Amino acid sequence: MSDRGSGRIYGRGDLKWKDRELRLVTGRLLATVEPDTNWAGMYRVRLPDGHVTDMVNISRAKDAAISLALTDLNSFKTQARRVEAPPMRHFSEAAE
Numbered sequence: 001m002s003d004r005g006s007g008r009i010y011g012r013g014d015l016k017w018k019d020r021e022l023r024l025v026t027g028r029l030l031a032t033v034e035p036d037t038n039w040a041g042m043y044r045v046r047l048p049d050g051h052v053t054d055m056v057n058i059s060r061a062k063d064a065a066i067s068l069a070l071t072d073l074n075s076f077k078t079q080a081r082r083v084e085a086p087p088m089r090h091f092s093e094a095a096e
Helices: 056-079
Strands: 017-018 021-024 028-036 043-046
Touching: 017 056, 021 056, 028 056, 043 056
Parallel strands: none
Antiparallel strands: 017 021, 021 028, 028 043
8 A cells, every 4th residue: 555645644753764764654765865975974865766866964864855755755635736727828928
């Protein structure tokens, strides 16, 4: 069963760190914090889809991992409520 679509809002209390792996309390891997290969003391966040962030220090990397994970976990809730806006005209069309 997927964690998405459960109808709940996830928060920091639903996440846990194991070394440099951020996991949902169910065990699902949400992100890893990896050392940068060129710069000592700098880290990057790797998401399960392969996306890698810019390099930052370890504290900021862990904070970014939490923010990215919670955004991903909770994003379906805002998408479900989103109403499609009517298409916008280009400026050149509006001037005619």
